[in-house]
Amino acid sequence: LPAGLSQWFPALEVLDVSGTGLAEMGTELLSLPCLHTLLAKNNRLGGPGSLPKGLGQAPLARSLRVLNLSGNRFAEVPPALLQLRGLRSLSLGGNRLHGIPPDIQELQSLEFLYLGGNFITAIPPELAKLPSLRYLVLCDNKIQSIPPQLAQLHSLRSLSLHNNLLTYLPREILNLVHLEELSLRGNPLVVRFVRDLTYNPPSLQELAGRTVKTRNIPYAPSDLPESLVRYLSLASNCPNPKCGGVYFDSCVRQIKFVDFCGKYRLPLMHYLCSPECSSPFSSASQSSTSQSESDSEDEASVAAHRMQKVLLG
């Protein structure tokens, strides 16, 4: 970066030095108090001097919102980067990362994290401590398993896991209430994931709530604790038009599998109404898009029925 940058442009907010062959970014960055977006993709960053020392104490640590370091040569996430407490969007796609440091949890404001196209083999559970994370991209890596703690990412809307080495997903992934997009293609997933979904019986509270609603049992706010009144008001109707059932469990909402044309909506909520409740996607459409690796015919037939309800595109 040219010396004197911060003297010439003290009010600089956006700096794009992508594709300039930069091998290091020096102390010039430290004196840019208004900088909120730094784009430095497709350079030669990754070595020791890539980010300046003292980054954590600079105004940048609080002002920087967007950092794009994709297409560089980082073999590890530089520790200095983790001091950028105001960071909302971070991209390290297309680098040479082999792992994610647990201290990634320091980036408490992070909403968007792109780590696709690296050599990452595992995900630290500390990644789940990012309360604002909405978009997480981990495609094209070497990830073998997802820690169940990832279900704590309450804000997660979009999760990209395609082209990895996943054989199994933890059932806790269904707890990602706001998850709308999930890509899983190109993983050697096995039947087991689908099986776990169907063996998730409703709680007693849920069963009682369903009875109250489907039988129209009258109740007034004075009859029940406020929390139960609120709970009963959350009843949703089973999407199957032939079923009059309701369900409560907000664990499983609509998850769209992004690998499909345009927008495709698959509600997993069918599981919660009743095992007898058939899917609107009738067997005629042969909708199974399983990633099954089943060897025996038994496994295949067991899976086929359930898989018509689960799309792992």
Place this chain on the structure above:
Amino acid sequence: FRYTRNLVDKGNGKFNLMILCWGEGHGSSIHDHTDSHCFMKILQGNLKETLFEWPEKKGNGEMTKKSERVLRENQCAYINDSIGLHRVENISHTEPAVSLHLYSPPFDTCNTFDQRTGHKHKVTMTFYSQFGERTVC
């Protein structure tokens, strides 16, 4: 956070002309084209197109890849159901891509296919925006 389909022109009902915007890493499923002609031109970036054979009637095995290629800026591609099925992806982790698509006659449903089994599923396609206006779903 996935690729968006943005309708530009309806051609008096004769065709759909749309712009697709692909973020880094975005890809489509394997899909057919509901008996229509499909033209695609890359306006920005690169897109990888993987062609597949139609699966056997009662598909129950991995789908057969016919070929794959990377389409560069300004390159055009054409496909219809008699040619086969394809998956289109932006495999770049650093650059977004933009493509122009012409479908004639227009269609709003197609089948998507599971690469590992050949099973198909009919889906309805939607637009992120139409004529510059965000489509509220």
